[in-house]
Amino acid sequence: MSFEWIVSIVSDNWPMFLRGAGITLLISIIGTIIGSVIGLLAGVIRTIPAPERTVKRIILKVVNIILSIYIEFFRGTPMIVQAMVIYYGSMLAFNIDMNPIMAAVFIVSINTGAYMAEIVRGGVISIDKGQFEAAQAIGMNHIQTMLHVVLPQVIRNILPATGNQFIINIKDTSVLNVISVSELFFQTKSIAGNNFRYFESFFVACVLYFVMTYAVTLILRYFERKLDGPENYSMIGQPAQVTKTRETEAH
Amino acid sequence: MEKVIDIQHLSKSFGAHEVLKDIDFSVNKGEVVCIIGSSGSGKSTLLRCINLLEKPSGGQIIYNGENILDDKHDIHKYRTKLGMVFQQFNLFNNHNVLSNCGVGQVKVLKRSKEEAEKIAMKYLKVVGMDQYVNAKAKQLSGGQKQRVAIARALSMEPDVMLFDEPTSALDPEMVGEVLKVMKELAESGLTMLIVTHEMEFAKEVSDRIVFMDKGVIAEEGSPEQIFNNPRQERTKEFLKRTIK
Numbered sequence: 001m002s003f004e005w006i007v008s009i010v011s012d013n014w015p016m017f018l019r020g021a022g023i024t025l026l027i028s029i030i031g032t033i034i035g036s037v038i039g040l041l042a043g044v045i046r047t048i049p050a051p052e053r054t055v056k057r058i059i060l061k062v063v064n065i066i067l068s069i070y071i072e073f074f075r076g077t078p079m080i081v082q083a084m085v086i087y088y089g090s091m092l093a094f095n096i097d098m099n100p101i102m103a104a105v106f107i108v109s110i111n112t113g114a115y116m117a118e119i120v121r122g123g124v125i126s127i128d129k130g131q132f133e134a135a136q137a138i139g140m141n142h143i144q145t146m147l148h149v150v151l152p153q154v155i156r157n158i159l160p161a162t163g164n165q166f167i168i169n170i171k172d173t174s175v176l177n178v179i180s181v182s183e184l185f186f187q188t189k190s191i192a193g194n195n196f197r198y199f200e201s202f203f204v205a206c207v208l209y210f211v212m213t214y215a216v217t218l219i220l221r222y223f224e225r226k227l228d229g230p231e232n233y234s235m236i237g238q239p240a241q242v243t244k245t246r247e248t249e250a251h
Numbered sequence: 252m253e254k255v256i257d258i259q260h261l262s263k264s265f266g267a268h269e270v271l272k273d274i275d276f277s278v279n280k281g282e283v284v285c286i287i288g289s290s291g292s293g294k295s296t297l298l299r300c301i302n303l304l305e306k307p308s309g310g311q312i313i314y315n316g317e318n319i320l321d322d323k324h325d326i327h328k329y330r331t332k333l334g335m336v337f338q339q340f341n342l343f344n345n346h347n348v349l350s351n352c353g354v355g356q357v358k359v360l361k362r363s364k365e366e367a368e369k370i371a372m373k374y375l376k377v378v379g380m381d382q383y384v385n386a387k388a389k390q391l392s393g394g395q396k397q398r399v400a401i402a403r404a405l406s407m408e409p410d411v412m413l414f415d416e417p418t419s420a421l422d423p424e425m426v427g428e429v430l431k432v433m434k435e436l437a438e439s440g441l442t443m444l445i446v447t448h449e450m451e452f453a454k455e456v457s458d459r460i461v462f463m464d465k466g467v468i469a470e471e472g473s474p475e476q477i478f479n480n481p482r483q484e485r486t487k488e489f490l491k492r493t494i495k
Contacts, residue, residue, distance in 0.1 A: 130341035133304055134400075138355035138407055139331035148354055152345040233347075233386040 005200040013191045013201075020187030021208045023101065027176070027183060028169035031108025035169075036162060038109065039116020042067050044146060046117065047124040067117065074114035080175040083107050087179040100181040107176070108169055119161045123154035156227050163220035167213045184208060252279040254313075255411055255442055256301060261310035263293075263300055270296045272466040274310070278411060278444055283437045285453035286446045288463035289489060294446045295338075297463070298415050301444070302333045331359055334404030338416040340396040342388035348375065348399050349384040352406040360407065367406075374405040378432045394425030398432055405436075412436070414445040450494055454478050462486050 010017070046067055051057050074082065087103045090096045098106075127150050135145040174185035184205055192201035256278045263271040270293045278284055286294040299305040301312065303319070303326050311318045319329050343351050352371035356362045362370070375381040378398040388396060397417055404412060414433065418426040430452050437443055437456040447453055453460060453474065460477040462470045470483045478494075481487045 128341070130337060130339050131343065134335070134337065134341035134343065134403075135355075136304065137302055137330060137333070137335035137337075138403070139327045139329075139359040140355065141327050144358050148358055149343050149345065156345070229387065233383070233390055235382045236384055 002200055002203075005197050006204060009191065009195065009197060009200050010204055012195075016187045016191055017184070017204060017208060020182065020184035020205075021212065023181065024170060024173050024183040024185075024209075025212060027101065027104045027108055027173045027181070028166060030105050031112055031173075032162070032166045032169050034105070034109035035112020035165070036116050038113030039118075039120050040151075042071070042113065042117035043120025043124060044151070046121050048142065070110075071114045071117050074111050075118075078175075079107060079111050079172055080178055082111065083176055083179050100176075100179050103179060104173065104176045104181045104183070108173065112165055112169060115165055116162070119158050119165070120154060123158040124150060126157065127153055156224075159220065159224055159227070163217065166216055166220070170212050170216065171209060252282075254278070255280050255315075256444075257313040258301070259311045259313065261297070261300060261312065262308050263296055263305060264308045270466055271300065271307075274468060276461065276468060278442060280410075281440050281442055282458045283441075283443045283456050284445070284459045284461060285457040286444070286461045286463060287448070287450065287453060287489075288469075289492075292463040293466040294463045295415055298413050298444065298446050302330055302335055302413060304335075327359070331355075331407050332410045334407055334409035334412040336397070336400050336404055336412065336414045336417050338419050340388075340393070340400045340420070342391075342396055342400055342403070344388050346387075347384065348380060348386050348388075348391075351388070351399060352403045355403070355407055370408070371402070371406050374402040375399070377405065377435070378402045379428075392425060393421045394428045397421065397425075397429045401429075401432060401436075411442045411444060414443065414447070416446050416448065418447070418449060448493070450478075450490075462489065464489070 045060075046064060048060060051060060083103070086107055087098060087100070090098055090103075131149055131153070132145055135149040140148065173181070173183050176183060177186035177189065180186065188201050188205040192198045195201065254277045258274055258276045261271055261274040261276070262269070274297060276297075286297065288294050296305055300307045307320060310320075312320055314329060314332070317324065319326065343354065346354055349368060349371055352375060353364070353367040356367035356370060357364055360367075372381055372384070375384065378401050380395060380398050380402060383391065383395065383399070388399075391399065401412075401417075417433070418429050421429065426449070430449065433443075433445070434452070434456050445453070445457075455474075457474050459471060460474050461468055462477060462481075462483075464485050470477065470481065470486045472482075477486065478490065481490060
């Protein structure tokens with residue numbers, strides 16, 4: 001019976017499963033955070049309006065070209081291939097023997113950065129022009145406008161897309177088994193290689209992946225609600241008018 | 252009379268389309284000037300050129316004796332001296348009512364948070380929105396948003412207030428509350444430059460009316476003169492079309 005096998009696989013191998021899941025989470029959390037920072041910077045730089053001075057304009061143009069190459073390259077090639085190229089390439093070219101986990105964090109970060117750069121750019125573009133104009137009209141420069149008016153709104157708006165990216169990262173770290181990162185897929189493969197129960201072992205991995213992604217979904221929802229603040233507001237000096245109407249309706 | 256803003260030979264083109272042609276125009280301290288004219292006459296563009304949301308193609312804008320179109324002029328500092336009220340309100344969506352009026356004071360004018368809140372409250376009281384300090388923009392009606400937007404501009408304590416069709420995006424029943432606030436401001440001696448389609452209001456509050464047509468100032472004068480004895484044929488036609 002498969003079910004009994006699952007129970008015995010879990011009870012025999014739970015430390016290995018947990019360690020694998022832990023590594024998976026570690027890589028995807030750090031990768032998503034670093035990637036979001038990269039994406040935020042890249043996206044903000046790519047939405048700087050063209051400066052009037054020629055020198056600044058040329059510098060910005062060059063930076064933008066470099067960023068485009070970065071984004072298009074990492075979005076346009078599979079992560080599994082990037083992993084092989086970066087891990088074995090760094091060994092061949094620079095004689096650097098990368099720690100697989102470090103390599104994994106690096107690959108996930110720059111990958112996420114490339115996607116997040118476009119998500120952030122889209123987020124900035126989607127903010128109403130009036131928000132920029134109102135900020136400029138009270139004397140804010142571009143940096144102040146971005147910091148105090150635009151980016152807080154962008155971050156709120158791109159939170160669902162960032163959560164998406166986080167979930168993709170949890171799942172996609174499984175491809176990093178090709179460079180021997182001991183994440184969940186790699187551990188499950190070892191377990192199944194010992195007991196020859198492939199279905200049961202990977203079924204356990206499947207459940208663990210789902211628990212991780214669903215937990216992330218719930219946590220992000222909570223943050224979204226928190227960021228949105230309360231639906232009602234309290235009036236000063238004319239108390240609780242809004243709540244009162246609610247109560248009357250309830251009666 | 253002391254000129255606050257003096258515009259000389261101002262022009263603005265969008266590509267081949269000339270929106271403003273050689274405008275000469277000035278606003279005196281304490282004066283309330285209404286700019287009227289049909290859509291596309293360039294009145295909003297003129298207002299947006301004054302605070303450089305649109306970059307003029309030519310001419311000069313003299314503020315306090317300095318041409319602010321000079322390269323070395325600090326346009327951010329200049330803009331703090333002009334309060335702008337937009338047709339679409341443009342309240343900051345990520346701030347509540349109080350910090351909409353405070354963020355510019357703290358970040359741009361470098362006032363302390365306490366001072367900024369005190370000043371914000373003072374002007375929120377002027378527009379009658381002091382009870383709503385905790386509300387977010389999306390929780391307010393159009394008229395309330397516009398009153399907060401006026402308080403936000405006033406909180407910077409500008410020399411001139413610019414109003415760009417402040418009631419055009421409002422439901423008819425909310426126009427009154429905004430015009431009432433503006434009328435009180437006009438009576439308080441504030442320098443105001445208003446682009447509007449509200450002819451009755453313009454007649455009532457203005458010291459001077461400017462009628463624009465096809466990118467030029469076609470006629471200007473006192474409200475009595477413009478509304479009762481317009482000299483230009485196109486002014487007459489415009490007024491006939493707008494006032495029944």
